[in-house]
Amino acid sequence: MNPHIVAIFGGAVSGAEASHQLSQRGIRSVVFEQNALPYGKIEDGLPKWHAKLRDKEEASIDEKLSDPHVTFVPLAKLGKTIDFQDVASNWGFSAVFLATGAWRDRPLGIEGIDDYVGKGLYYQNPFMHWYNHYHEPGYAGQPLVLADGALVIGGGLASIDICKALMMETVQAALANRGIPTNMFDLERGIGKVLEAHGLTLADLGLRGCTLVYRRRVKDMPLFPGETDTPEKLAKAETVREKVLLNAQSKFLFNVLPCHVPVDQIVEDGRLAGLVLRETKLEDGKLLEVMGSDKPFLAPLVVSSIGSVPEALPGVPMKAGVYEVEGGQCCRLKGFDNVFAVGNAVTGRGNIKESVEHGKSISESIAEGYLANPDGTVSEHFRQRENVVSASVDALAERISHMRPPTAAQRVLIEERVKALHNATGYGGSYRAWADANRPLRLEQLLGLEGHG
Numbered sequence: 263m264n265p266h267i268v269a270i271f272g273g274a275v276s277g278a279e280a281s282h283q284l285s286q287r288g289i290r291s292v293v294f295e296q297n298a299l300p301y302g303k304i305e306d307g308l309p310k311w312h313a314k315l316r317d318k319e320e321a322s323i324d325e326k327l328s329d330p331h332v333t334f335v336p337l338a339k340l341g342k343t344i345d346f347q348d349v350a351s352n353w354g355f356s357a358v359f360l361a362t363g364a365w366r367d368r369p370l371g372i373e374g375i376d377d378y379v380g381k382g383l384y385y386q387n388p389f390m391h392w393y394n395h396y397h398e399p400g401y402a403g404q405p406l407v408l409a410d411g412a413l414v415i416g417g418g419l420a421s422i423d424i425c426k427a428l429m430m431e432t433v434q435a436a437l438a439n440r441g442i443p444t445n446m447f448d449l450e451r452g453i454g455k456v457l458e459a460h461g462l463t464l465a466d467l468g469l470r471g472c473t474l475v476y477r478r479r480v481k482d483m484p485l486f487p488g489e490t491d492t493p494e495k496l497a498k499a500e501t502v503r504e505k506v507l508l509n510a511q512s513k514f515l516f517n518v519l520p521c522h523v524p525v526d527q528i529v530e531d532g533r534l535a536g537l538v539l540r541e542t543k544l545e546d547g548k549l550l551e552v553m554g555s556d557k558p559f560l561a562p563l564v565v566s567s568i569g570s571v572p573e574a575l576p577g578v579p580m581k582a583g584v585y586e587v588e589g590g591q592c593c594r595l596k597g598f599d600n601v602f603a604v605g606n607a608v609t610g611r612g613n614i615k616e617s618v619e620h621g622k623s624i625s626e627s628i629a630e631g632y633l634a635n636p637d638g639t640v641s642e643h644f645r646q647r648e649n650v651v652s653a654s655v656d657a658l659a660e661r662i663s664h665m666r667p668p669t670a671a672q673r674v675l676i677e678e679r680v681k682a683l684h685n686a687t688g689y690g691g692s693y694r695a696w697a698d699a700n701r702p703l704r705l706e707q708l709l710g711l712e713g714h715g
């Protein structure tokens with residue numbers, strides 16, 4: 263029997279793949295997950311209109327976490343339920359993997375603006391969590407209040423998802439006011455088409471739509487990670503970016519304001535009432551702000567979607583917003599011999615040449631497939647993440663074999679602590695039974711539209 267036991271924090275794409283790679287080598291892992299379910303960005307970041315893709319990806323995680331080599335521990339948050347220093351130094355695990363993803367929104371960077379979170383300002387991660395779950399009976403999260411005419415600050419795929427969600431919600435509500443029932447699945451095929459079928463326009467509904475504010479030009483938008491290292495590749499990338507955006511705009515009727523950055527807030531009656539935006543220009547590839555170009559843009563709602571970074575965990579060293587890892591050390595956490603960051607928790611990918619090469623070839627296929635197959639495109643991101651984790655663990659497995667396995671007393675300690683955590687949550691030991699019992703009601707089930715997505 264393999265004597266090693268690895269602790270993995272985070273059970274989503276990266277954590278589940280890491281556990282799978284270890285299981286295949288006969289190594290036991292204990293997967294600690296802060297939520298009841300381990301699906302991470304698939305459940306709370308991938309918009310719920312990707313229902314089929316979500317179910318497929320989650321089934322893949324279920325498969326990996328049901329392996330007899332894996333012990334799942336739900337509702338166990340590193341930094342809260344479990345102390346990092348304690349688990350890294352005292353529990354006796356051969357190694358600890360941080361697969362905790364990136365859940366902290368990058369701050370908007372305007373002094374004092376975060377005082378208005380929930381009062382005219384939302385950030386992307388809580389927005390998408392609410393959007394994906396608010397239909398659930400008994401949803402206990404903070405309700406978000408949407409409004410027409412929002413400003414969305416962003417530029418990447420996730421910010422387009424925010425615009426889509428805002429447009430679909432506001433149009434659905436306006437149609438309902440006219441006695442026209444519709445739902446997300448109809449609208450996701452194209453808001454324009456739905457309105458046309460009723461002989462209506464956005465203006466007829468009294469809506470102006472939300473506006474995506476991006477700091478560079480449309481053709482610079484980070485809408486796919488294709489290579490741009492030759493003039494030909496760059497020209498191709500720019501054309502794809504413009505087409506992706508135009509396609510999304512024509513289906514979902516949102517506005518785009520490129521070459522602007524938010525520089526100040528507008529506050530009325532204790533709420534954020536808009537932003538002051540400044541023009542930008544590109545000079546020799548450098549983004550410059552145009553002084554004297556500031557203009558107020560009133561908006562009942564601002565949504566910031568400018569990226570996510572890992573959450574700070576007490577005791578875990580950070581640098582430039584991500585966990586600080588040693589160069590060329592398989593993402594080993596600085597100052598710790600046995601702690602490794604995998605997946606979105608780290609941007610550096612260690613020195614694993616194959617994974618980088620694999621990543622590159624997938625990036626190219628992403629560029630090709632973007633227009634034709636959005637579900638396939640997102641799923642390529644998940645595969646890319648899995649491939650990188652799989653290559654990391656491949657390299658780590660060899661190192662783990664030279665690490666100190668838990669002693670007999672430490673094995674008992676691990677078992678006792680895991681049992682105490684299971685008892686505290688009522689986890690009965692069967693991963694599948696727990697996942698089935700905790701899976702939320704899906705919108706398509708609620709609407710009697712199973713098979714959609």
Ligand SMILES: Cc1cc2nc3c(=O)[nH]c(=O)nc-3n(C[C@H](O)[C@H](O)[C@H](O)COP(=O)(O)OP(=O)(O)OC[C@H]3O[C@@H](n4cnc5c(N)ncnc54)[C@H](O)[C@@H]3O)c2cc1C
Binds near residue numbers: 423647
């Ligand atoms: C719309 C969209 C666009 C995407 N675009 C890209 C892209 O451009 N590039 C790309 O690489 N990928 C992209 N992806 C894919 C995706 O975000 C990631 O590649 C993949 O989901 C990351 O998986 P992960 O397991 O590393 O992180 P996550 O899915 O974030 O999972 C982390 C897990 O850790 C848990 N966790 C967090 N903190 C703790 C804690 N303290 N204790 C215990 N558990 C914890 C979380 O609950 C979660 O289950 C995109 C996904 C979506 C939905």
